[in-house]
Structures are given as structure tokens and as C-alpha cells.
Amino acid sequence: MKSVKALLPKSIKIKWKLTFWAALLILFLFLSYTFVQYVVIMKWVNNHERQTIQKNMEEIYAYLLEADSEQEILESKAYIDILNEHHQLIRIVSENNSVLFTITNKVPKNWVSSQSALKEELVEMSPKGDRLLVYRKPFEVTGFKGTIEIVRNLENFESLINQITTLVIITGLVAIILSFVGGRILSFQLLKPINSMIRTMKSIKENGLNKRVNIDKQHDEMTELGIMFNELMDNLETSFQQQQQFVEDASHELKTPLTIIHGHLSLINRWGKDNPQTLERSLNLSLNETNRLIRMVSELLTLSRGDFSTSTAVLEDIKIKGVVEDVVENFLTLNPDYNISSSIDISKDFTLKIFKNHLEQIIIILLDNAIKYSKNKKEIELKVKHSENSLAIEIKDYGVGIPEEDLPLVINRFYRVDKARSRKNGGNGLGLAIAKRLLEYYKGSIEIQSVYGEWTKVIINIPLRKDSDVLFRKK
Template sequence: MKLKCNWSSSSLKTKIRLLFAVILCVSILFSFLFIHYLYRNLYVNEVEQSLLDEGLKLKSSYTSGEISDEFKSHLNWYNTISESEILLVNNPRELSACLPFEINHEGLISEEERRNLLRGEHLIKIGYEERFDRQIMGVVVPLLDENKLVGIIYLYLPLAPIEEVFNRTTPLLIAVGIIFFLVIFKIVNSMSNTFLQPIHEMRKYAKELAKGNFKNRIPVRTSDEIGGLAKTFNQMSEALDESDQKKKDFLANVAHELRTPLSYVKGYSGVLQEKLYETEDEAEKYLSLIQRESERMQRLVNDLLDLAQLEGENYPLIKEPIAFSQLVNDTVDRFDHRLQEKHLMLQQHLDDEIIIIGSPDRLQQIIYNLLENAIRYSDKPGTISLSSTQDQESIFFSISDNGMGMSEEEIIHIGERFYRTDKARNRKEGGTGLGLAIVKQLVLLHGGRMEFHSKLGKGTTVTLVFPNELNKKGLM
């Protein structure tokens, strides 16, 4: 457990170094095993095959019968020119007496091996001999005469130690080992720098994030997982930066919106408190102004609370089937006085068969805010048109006016908090700059979208598109 904890708390550089050490040890072990493999499978097998070939070649000179002096002379001559030692023995049991070193003849050729010799099979013998201080390889080839063992040819050769076999290649092996070490070290060092540099930068920038500095970005140098992590970190930084900027803008806008009514309330209440008015009518006027600005602040706070709830992830929206044209007419009735006051004509082209699935109160709030905006921005006698249509997929509701209109740049910002196309007039008439932001959020909660089409001096058309859920379910 302690080792596990130490490993988990170690730095990445330490882990990479340990990994490099493990790789190096495994490589050395592999090299050691590979050399022994070469020694065993190349050198030893080559000696064994060479001795066997010599023994079989000498055996081919024997025909049959008793071993002749001529055959013995031939073996003695061949022994002088061969690297191996060659012995001719009539009885395998006498082999130990012929060898130039002490050996247990009973252990040299067993009864089982003697039976193998009688079948014409050769024997391979390997053993350590103290006199030579090395391994001895021997090959025993039988000489048979009609299934009778008349003698054996014994060839043996001291095996060179492994260090002698590879004596010539040792410098090469050392050179290759050094080059291998340097290459591995360079690769590991390069990989560690590639892996660790972005992580070090992320660690440094994460500390900056904790301090509230969201401007830093990590250079993305690769397209692998580390590069992807760096991109994700940058995206997070950008999101936090944007969120932080929005928070600052929001607080600045709230402070700005509250500053004016608070200054009115403070100023006029001071006038009333100090009795700096001349008539009672003037005092009533100041009280009315205080009341108006207080109501404006109350609307601002209510709108902010409403918007905060709507932007929550689990806002409860209770939906039900609603006759849409009736909902629109009920909302329009609340604006009769405003329409007459501004000499505006209202035209309605509503499809009475439209049934929408939604929240009655929230849908009425959407229509109310949009109609209030249309009336507010219509300064001269004009026309406001309401229309609704549907198809198999969607329900469309449009409000059009011929008022002041908006530019393309202004349309982009519609729906943002506290955004006004005509700040002076909107503030004068008591708007909070949150109405369309609330409408936008309510439309999204109903699964719809909001579209604006406007030209300066020619008016604005707002179109709401809602899903036609009853048609999709085949109930209409």
C-alpha cells in the first residue's frame, strides 16, 4: 500500500524515468537471453552437427567384420588433421580407459544407450570436465556387423565458453548497447517533454484560472490526446472568460438600470423631506415620480427573478392543449386603451383551428411582451398585424408593425439581457430591457424558436415557430 501511494504521488517525470529504467532492464535481459539463444542454437548445434558429420563420414569407411588395421590407421590419420579428438574403441565399456582424462565409464554409456547403439543410433554426450574447465561435447557412432556392436567411434570437442564465442562481437555489442541506450534516452526525453510541457502549462494556467484570470491560452502543438486536452482546456478558459464577462456586464447593467431610478427616488425624496417644493401640486408630482421609479425597480427585480428561474435546468412548465386564437384575443383585449391612445389599428388573421400544447400563462406572457414592444416602437398612426398559421410540423405566429425598425447589427443582439434598440425612449417608457430575453427563454422552453425580420424606418416582424405536437401525434 505504501509503494502504491508513493507511486501515485510521484511526479510524471519520475514515473517516466522509472518506465525508462524498466524498459532498459527488460532490454538488457532480452539481450542476455538472445545471446544465450545464439550460443545454444548456433554455436553448440553447429559443433554437434560437425562432430556427427565427421563420425558418420568415418563410419562410412567401415564395411563389415572385425575392425581392420587399415581402418584404424585411417582414423588415426584423420584424428591428426581434425579439430576434434577421435577414438576407436572395440568395447564401449573400455572407453573410459582410452580418454585422456578421468571419467566414470559406467556413467558414460548406460545400458539403455548401449541398446540404442545396437539399433544403429548415434549418441550425443555433453558434460562438464574439470580438467578442461569447460563443457565437453561428444558424439558416439556405432560400428555394427549384422546387428553386432563390434566397436564405436567416439568424437569429442571442448566447447568454447560463451565469452570466447562472442569475443569478437563484444565491442560491437557494447557499441550497439550504447547507441541503443542513447536512442531510447532521446526518445523518452522527447516524449516526456512533449507530454509534460502542456501539462505543466495547464497546471500553471489552472492556478491563474483559480485567481480569476481567464485570458491565458495553452499552445496546442499536437493533435493527440494531450493536444485534445489542451484544446478542451482552452475551450473551458474561453467559456469561463465569456461567462465572467457576461457576469460583469450583467452586474454593470443592473447597476446602471438601478442607478437612475435610485437617483430619482433619492433626489425627490430629499426635496420632499426638506420641503423644497412651492405648492402641493408640485409635491404630488414628486411623489408620483418616486412611485413610478419604485415600480420600475420592482419590475426590474421581478423580471430578473423570472429570467433566473426560466434559465434554470429544472424549471417546471405545465403544458396543456390551448385554443391559440382565443389566447391571443384575451391578451389583445388588455391593450385596447394603448392602441387607441397611439392611434394604432390592429389587424388579426388567426387560424381558429390551431391547438397548441403549452403553458397558458407563459404563452400569454410571450404574446403580451411582443405586442407591448410593437406598440412601444410605433410612434405614429400605423398598423399592427397579428397572424397565425400551421402545417403538419409547426405552428407559426407573427406580429408585425410599421414602426422605427432595426438594423441587422441590432437584430443580432435581440434577446440579450438589457439590450435596447432605442435606449432613451425605452427607459423613458419604463422598459427593463429584459422582456425579449424572457420571451426568448420561454419560446425555447416550449421547443420553439424566434425569428426577426426588420428594416430601419419600415417596421419589424417577429415570428414564433412552435412544434405542432397534436398533428405529430395524429390527434388532429
């Protein structure tokens, strides 16, 4: 036999599945309640009929026991007639099965044959199709020995049961309709947030990513689903905008060196081959642009991968002070006209679990930016200190500074406050984005403070405590 689930089409919508199962549950509960009620009523009515016939028997038996002869028993007929009820027969049968007298109310005498009983008995029978309850009880008085026989027609009982059965059938049919309507309403209410989400998705497909699901005031699982969907769409929209901006910026940045290289190669092809000076100059400029392209592609790959393919590598304890001093020394060698003052407020044994090349690259990016944008006042300050929870590195220059409205944007890829000046300085606008990506790997942060035209300070913080699968330690 197939299950109910197997009977449902596989392609049926969830709203109809929910309607079906909700209606089935409501109908099952209703029918179960009705069945229990039906059984209880039947049992109660049956017990009531038995109690009524037993009560009648007790009254008649008690009255007949006071008789002193058969004649007094015959004289009790009038009293017994008063005790008799509708659809009931009372008969006194002698020991030899002869009937002393019969009192009946809508119960034919021939439905049940008279007989003397040796012991008390209460039985049900259906001689003519009607249900009868027969109660016999022997008794004995002076001069007479016989049986009291009461026959009760359960017509009223049958009529009540038939009415209840009819009512059950009618209410069952009504219950089927109401359960379907109730199931539909229930499914509509439960699926209302999902339907809203589906409409929102269709709108997003047609009009873009700016549409969101309306969140109800009530807080339940569907509300949480809607909130999560909106957050997901916010992240998706942000990622899409960043990707679109990245493609536009990358296209713009790559177009300039490629155009320059193409122009010089065209110049060489036209008449530069016969002019050594033009040939040499065009080749040098083309090589410079090619090197810039290589650096840019390398930086883009760094941002794409984060150079974190070594996530399974074991991090070693790196002595921070030595790494910082080496980077500062290298910059002083390459830029002797700059004054780079360093204040490294950590011991030589202070260690941090970090990839050495990552730390070097972060410091190099920050120092390189400081040098590029502080041509007028060639003074740079570097401070390294630690608290109980983090290591902080500050680099401050006294260069052109950053306008306040540009501070939140300078970490974005390819973003430059002065594009012409930055290009002239050789920057691609990717350094801070790479530094931020590297810091995110170690749960670190980067903060930029600046007064336009006066100074710029970059502060990075790297946690010292255990976080995720990256371990930090302080000696």
C-alpha cells in the first residue's frame, strides 16, 4: 500500500503540500475527537439504559417481596403499571413458565418468549430487528415462586445513535471542507514571508540588487530568515559594487601603460629603428611601463589570493623588533635624504606568530606611502608598542595629508586622492588594500588619521591573544 507522501506529485508546490498536510492533520484531529466522543456517548447511553432497567427491577422486586400470596401479586399489577416506562414490557412468569400477567408499553408480547429463570441475568437480543435489553430475576414469596421479566426496547437508544452517526457524517464532510480552508489559510500565513522573499528575488532579477524583504515586527524563524536574506543581499550588493569598481579601476589603470607601450612601439616601427636615440628612449620608457604592469599584476594577484595559500603552514615565532629595525635600515639606505625616527618600545625577545614576509610587506607599504607623500618635509616617525592584548605600529609623515572626505576611501583598491600625482610617483593605489588584506588574516586592523596639508598617521593593530587558528604569544 502506497504511503500518503507517495500519492503527492513530486512537482507540487510547497504551498499545496503544506495545505494538504495541514488539512490532513486538522481532519485527523477532528475525526479522532468525534470518534472518541461517539464512543463515549454510546457507552454512556448504553450504561444509562442498563441502570434504568436495573432500577426498575429493584423497585418491582422490593415491592413483590412484600406479597403473601399469588393473589396479592396479581393485585400489584396496577402499581407495576405505574412504574413501567415507555418502550418497556414487564412480565411475571411462574415457575412452570406460565405468565401471571404482562404490562407493556409499545413492546409486542411475542417479541420475547416468557421463561422462568434460575438465576439473575441481563442480556441483549434482536428477535425482530430491534435491539432489546432483557432482564430476568427469580423471586419467591409465600405460595408463589417465579421470575420477574423486564424487556426494554432500545429504540430511543438506536434513534439517538443514528442521529449521532448522521451528525458525525455531516460534520465529517464539513470538516473536510473546513480543514482544507484552514490548511490553506495556515499555509498562506506560514509562507507569507517566503512569498515576499520570492517576489523580492524576482524584483532583484529584473531591477537590480537594491530591493530588500520587508521585515515584520514579530520575531520568529521566518523573520530571522528575512533578516539573513537582507544581510546576504547587502553583502552581495557590496561585493558586486566592489567587483564592478575593481574591474573599472583595473581597466583604467591597465589601459594607460598599455597605451604608452603601444605608442612607443608604433614610434619605433615607423622611424625609431633608424634613430638610436629614439629607439633607446622608447625602449626604456616601454620597459618602465612594463615593469609597472608587472608590479600591478603582482599586487592584484596578492589581493586575489592574499598570499594565504600557506594556511596550512606552521606559524613560527618572529622577533618583531629585529624585523622592524631591518626594514627601517633598508629604507634609510635607499632614501638617505629622509629622516626616519623610530621608537620601538618592545624587547628584543618580544615574539609574534606571523609570517615574516607579511609583516615586512605591511611595514614596507606604509613607509613607502609615507615617503611618496612627504617630499617637502622629509621627516617620518615610526613607533612600535604593545598593550596586554595587541601590538601597535604607528607611522606618521608630514606630507600633503588626506582630505577628511577621502579618509574612508583611501584603503579601497586603486583609490588615490590625487591621481595624477600618485601616478607620477609610481603608485597604483593598491598598497593599503594589500596591507588591509594581510592584517585581516591575523584579525588585525588599520586606522588612518590625517590633517590635510599637515600630516598623516597610519596605525595598525595585531591581536596578541589566541584567535581562530592563528596563535599569538607575548614573552
